[in-house]
Amino acid sequence: MNQLKxxxxxxxxxxxxxAKSCLEKVKGHTVTTVGTYDECCKALNQYSYDMILxxxxxxxxxxxxxxxxxxxxxxxDAAIVVVTGHGHEEVAVEAMKNGACxxxxxxNDYPAILPEVVKSAFEKHTxxxxxxxxxxxxxxxxxxxxxxxxxxxxxxQTLDVDTVIxxxxxxxxQVLDLEYGAIYLxxxxxxxxxxxxxxxxxxxxxxxxxxxxxxxxxxxxxxxxPWLLKTCAIGNLQSLLxxxxxxxxxxxxxxxxxxxxxxxxxxxxxxxxxxxxxxxxIAIVNANLYLELNKAKxxxxxVLNSSLDLIITLTREGEIRFHNxxxxxxxxxxxxxxxxxxxxxxxxxxxxxxxxxxxELAAGKSATYESELVNRDGSTMPCIISQSPLxxxxxxxxxxxxxxxxxxLHKRLIQAEKLSALGQMIAGVAHELNNxxxxxxxxxxxxxxxxxxxxxxxxxRVILKEGKRxxxxxxxxxxxxxxxxxxxxxxxxxxxxxxILELSAYDLxxxxxxxxxxxxxxxxxxxxxxxxxxxxxxxxxSNALFxxxxxxxxxxxxxxxxxxxxxxIRIQVMDNGPGIAPEQKSKIFDxxxxxxxxxxxxxxxxxxCFGIVHSHHGSLYLEGECQNGATFVVELPVxxxxxxxxxxxxxxxxx
Numbered sequence: 001m002n003q004l005k006x007x008x009x010x011x012x013x014x015x016x017x018x019a020k021s022c023l024e025k026v027k028g029h030t031v032t033t034v035g036t037y038d039e040c041c042k043a044l045n046q047y048s049y050d051m052i053l054x055x056x057x058x059x060x061x062x063x064x065x066x067x068x069x070x071x072x073x074x075x076x077d078a079a080i081v082v083v084t085g086h087g088h089e090e091v092a093v094e095a096m097k098n099g100a101c102x103x104x105x106x107x108n109d110y111p112a113i114l115p116e117v118v119k120s121a122f123e124k125h126t127x128x129x130x131x132x133x134x135x136x137x138x139x140x141x142x143x144x145x146x147x148x149x150x151x152x153x154x155x156x157q158t159l160d161v162d163t164v165i166x167x168x169x170x171x172x173x174q175v176l177d178l179e180y181g182a183i184y185l186x187x188x189x190x191x192x193x194x195x196x197x198x199x200x201x202x203x204x205x206x207x208x209x210x211x212x213x214x215x216x217x218x219x220x221x222x223x224x225x226p227w228l229l230k231t232c233a234i235g236n237l238q239s240l241l242x243x244x245x246x247x248x249x250x251x252x253x254x255x256x257x258x259x260x261x262x263x264x265x266x267x268x269x270x271x272x273x274x275x276x277x278x279x280x281x282i283a284i285v286n287a288n289l290y291l292e293l294n295k296a297k298x299x300x301x302x303v304l305n306s307s308l309d310l311i312i313t314l315t316r317e318g319e320i321r322f323h324n325x326x327x328x329x330x331x332x333x334x335x336x337x338x339x340x341x342x343x344x345x346x347x348x349x350x351x352x353x354x355x356x357x358x359x360e361l362a363a364g365k366s367a368t369y370e371s372e373l374v375n376r377d378g379s380t381m382p383c384i385i386s387q388s389p390l391x392x393x394x395x396x397x398x399x400x401x402x403x404x405x406x407x408x409l410h411k412r413l414i415q416a417e418k419l420s421a422l423g424q425m426i427a428g429v430a431h432e433l434n435n436x437x438x439x440x441x442x443x444x445x446x447x448x449x450x451x452x453x454x455x456x457x458x459x460x461r462v463i464l465k466e467g468k469r470x471x472x473x474x475x476x477x478x479x480x481x482x483x484x485x486x487x488x489x490x491x492x493x494x495x496x497x498x499x500i501l502e503l504s505a506y507d508l509x510x511x512x513x514x515x516x517x518x519x520x521x522x523x524x525x526x527x528x529x530x531x532x533x534x535x536x537x538x539x540x541x542s543n544a545l546f547x548x549x550x551x552x553x554x555x556x557x558x559x560x561x562x563x564x565x566x567x568x569i570r571i572q573v574m575d576n577g578p579g580i581a582p583e584q585k586s587k588i589f590d591x592x593x594x595x596x597x598x599x600x601x602x603x604x605x606x607x608x609c610f611g612i613v614h615s616h617h618g619s620l621y622l623e624g625e626c627q628n629g630a631t632f633v634v635e636l637p638v639x640x641x642x643x644x645x646x647x648x649x650x651x652x653x654x655x
Contacts, residue, residue: 003027003028003029003030004027004029004030004050004051004118004122005029005030005032005047005048005049005050005051006023006029006030006031006032006049006050006051006052006053006118007031007032007034007040007043007044007049007051007052007053007078008020008031008032008033008034008052008053009033009034009035009036009037009039009040009052009053009054009055009058009066010033010035010053010055010083011035011036011055011057011058011059012055015055015106015110016033016035018110018111019031019053019110019111019114020033021111022111022112022114022115023114023115023118026115027115027118027119029118032047032049035058035059036058036059036060037058037060037061037066037069040052040054040066040070041073041074044070044074044076044078048078049076049078050078050079050122051078051079051080051081051118051121051122051125052070052076052078052079052080052081053081053083053114053118054066054067054070054080054081054082054083054100055083055084056082056083056084056085056091056095057084057085063082063083063084063091063095064091064094064095064098067080067082067095067098067099067100068098068099070099071098071099077129079101079102079121079122079124079125079126080099080100080101081100081101081102081103081104081117081118081121082095082100082102082103082104083103083104083106084103084104084105084106085105085106091103101121101124101125101128102117102120102121102124104117140268144272144275146175147175147176147272147276148272148275148276148279150171150175151168151171151172151175151276151279151280152276152279152283154167154168154171155167155168155171155279155280155283156279156283156286158287159286159287159290159291160287161284161287161288161291162196162197164280164283164284164287165183165185165196165197165280165284166197168183168197168280168283169181169182169183169197169198169199170199172255172257172273172276172280173199173257176257176269176272176273178257178258178259179236179237179258179259179260180198180199180201180209180237180256180257180258181198181199181255181256181257181258182195182197182198182199182213182255182256183195183196183197183198183245183253183254183255183256183280184196184213184217184253184254184255184256185245185252185253185284186221186251186252186253193217193221193253193254196253198256201235202235204235205234205235205237208234208235209232209234209237209240209258212230212232212240213242213256215230216228216230216240216242216254216256217242217254220242220243220244220254221251221254226243226244226246226274227241227242227243227244227270227273227274228241228242228243229241229242229265229270230242231262236260237258237259237260238259238260238261238262238264239258239259239261239262239263239264239265240256240257240258240259241256241257241258241259241265241270241273242254242255242256243255243257243270243273243274243277244277245277245280245281245284246277246278246281247281247282247284247285252281252284252285253284255273255277255280257273301324304324305324305325305326307324307326307399308326309326309399309400309401309402310323310324310326310327310330310383310399310400310401310402311323311324311326311327311397311398311399311400312324312327312342312397312398312400313390313395313396313397313398314342314358314395314396314398315394315395315396316362316394316395316396317341318341318342318343318358319340319341319342320340320341320342321395327400330375330376330381331345331375331376343355344374345373345374346371346372346373346374347372347373347374347380350371350372353371354371357369357385357387358396361387361388361389361396364389366386366387366388366389367386367387367388368384368385368386368387369384369385370382370383370384370385370403371383371384371385373400381402381404382402382403382404382406382407383400383401383402383403384400384401384403385398385399385400385401386398386399386401387399430474430475433470433474434471434474437467437470437471437474440463440467441464441467441468441471444460444463444464444467445464447460448460448461448464469502472499472502473502473503487529487530488527488528488529489527489528489529489530490525490526490527490639491525491526491527491528491530491533492523492525493523493525493526493533493562493569493571493636494519494520494521494523494562496530496533496534496537497517497519497537497560497562497571498519499534500534500537500538500541501515501517501541501560503538504538504541504542504545507545508545508558511545511548511549511556512556513545513548513556513557513558514555514556514557514558515557515558515559515560516557516558516559516560517559517560517561518559518560518561518562519560519561519562520562520563520564522564523562523563523564523569524564524569524638524639525638525639526568526569526616526636526637526638526639527616527637527639528616528636529612529616532612532615532616533612533616535608535609535612536609536612536613536620536634537571537573537634539606539608539609540573540609540632540634541558541560541573543606543632544558544573544574544575544577544630545558547575547577547578547630548575548576548577550577550578551577551578553576555576556575556576556577557575557576558573558574558575559572559573559574559575560572560573560574561574565635567637567638568618568635568636568637568638569635569636569638570633570634570635571633571634571635571636572623572631572632572633572634573631573632573634574629574630574631574632575629575630576628576629577629577630578629579628579629579630580622580630585622588606588622589606589607589610589620590607606620613634613636616636616637617636617637618634618635618636618637619633619634619635620632620633620634620635621633
């Protein structure tokens with residue numbers, strides 16, 4: 001124990017002398033003696049003492065009263081030992097209750113034992129003060145932790161940057177009982193600090209405090225220092241602390257805090273604010289990372305959902321973990337297909353093959369193969385599946401391309417090859433028929449020049465008439481089967497319709513279908529490709545015949561009408577068949593859309609016809625409600641109008 005500075009309050013000079021002598025000689029303490037309470041207070045105001053030896057019996061006041069006054073008014077931190085000439089325990093207990101750290105009784109050996117009493121009392125007092133300091137430290141730490149935890153909780157409750165900043169400013173000023181708070185963040189594009197949130201401050205005060213802000217921002221952002229403390233006298237603000245927001249050595253911005261006390265921001269509070277700012281910085285970085293991650297996620301999902309292909313991910317067990325919008329549109333739109341077994345979308349006949357492909361994926365092998373998926377209506381969709389394991393995950397990626405159009409195009413090409421072969425065969429047959437027909441017609445004409453009975457001549461005329469009809473049919477077949485270059489010429493639509501109806505006469509007769517013709521004899525000619533327009537009307541009449549085959553009616557009828565319009569001509573092909581359902585009307589001109597059974601059509605007829613008529617600057621559409629039959633209308637411009645060149649039908653097919 002070091003030498004102590006002791007203040008002895010003792011009104012008995014002899015006692016004071018003996019006690020002082022013992023303390024100074026034995027322990028080397030410095031002892032000052034006073035005789036009254038006033039002298040005691042004066043000495044305490046002038047010097048700092050480690051211990052006070054207080055006599056219980058002083059003139060005018062007892063020791064307990066003086067002890068209470070010392071603790072209340074003087075607020076000394078010195079250890080107080082009460083010295084009494086009476087050995088009453090009540091006195092000792094009261095003295096200890098009122099702040100004395102020990103007491104000593106004036107016995108005969110009082111001066112001799114006083115040094116040890118002083119030593120023991122000072123050690124007790126030192127321990128007590130250390131305990132008080134630690135308790136106060138714990139209280140302060142708890143308050144700091146509470147403040148830090150409160151602000152951390154608030155700023156981490158959301159991942160929205162603006163909400164984080166607003167919450168941080170409001171809560172830090174509230175918890176630390178501050179007059180003002182503001183947060184500036186560095187703009188990524190301009191690298192300039194921008195005010196993002198602050199508490200209420202009068203406009204006059206803001207104007208006055210602006211230079212402080214500017215100076216602090218410049219110093220903190222340009223120089224390597226973590227904080228600045230400024231004293232000011234602006235409104236209620238007496239001190240202003242500016243502290244950097246930093247994360248991993250990256251400067252994010254600056255926090256400004258203002259207090260109404262000039263000495264509020266001591267070292268301890270600055271350290272607390274620094275810890276709070278670290279939490280705010282982490283919360284801001286996390287919010288920005290979440291924003292970037294969410295943007296990347298949305299961009300990635302947008303890419304996947306914009307794909308025309310079906311994209312899914314599967315677990316090792318074959319369950320769907322993710323699917324894009326295209327998959328949802330095709331399968332149960334509006335329903336989350338996640339966690340569904342993908343095998344339910346595979347036809348039963350294809351499942352063993354698909355399971356073998358899953359085993360390849362489990363072995364880390366990628367593959368591309370053809371397969372089929374089951375549509376919602378139970379039909380199958382041909383497709384090409386590209387599959388591969390996902391990196392870093394026990395899941396698999398599948399990109400499924402719908403090949404229905406490719407398959408239909410392949411069927412169309414096969415059909416085109418068949419039609420080409422059929423055309424060649426028809427041309428050969430027609431040429432072979434022309435030779436005997438020429439002989440039959442020639443001999444029939446020679447016979448008519450002979451004088452024959454009337455009944456025989458009439459029979460020969462029938463032979464000649466039917467032979468010429470056969471000749472016209474063969475000619476029409478040759479015209480239809482022959483390969484043509486696209487040429488623009490004047491066309492008599494009535495003549496074209498008559499030739500087609502002659503070709504269809506047999507089908508009309510077999511189907512017991514009545515044909516009604518209402519052709520305007522004054523119909524003007526049009527410019528166009530004869531063979532392409534022939535294909536249009538032949539397709540419309542064939543469709544009408546097919547529709548009538550599907551109904552059981554006593555009277556089946558096809559009516560063909562042509563008429564002049566103000567700006568062109570109009571041709572109608574009407575039947576009294578089953579008509580077209582309302583939900584199908586918007587799809588009948590789409591490529592590959594057909595209502596016929598498999599093998600009876602591939603859904604290209606009307607789409608090609610639509611393209612041909614459009615290339616002739618005309619229009620093809622379905623007229624009326626179509627509940628008691630269908631009426632297809634073709635409108636074409638007349639030859640007098642100036643129209644552009646006719647596109648070849650191949651370009652229509654490509655489009």
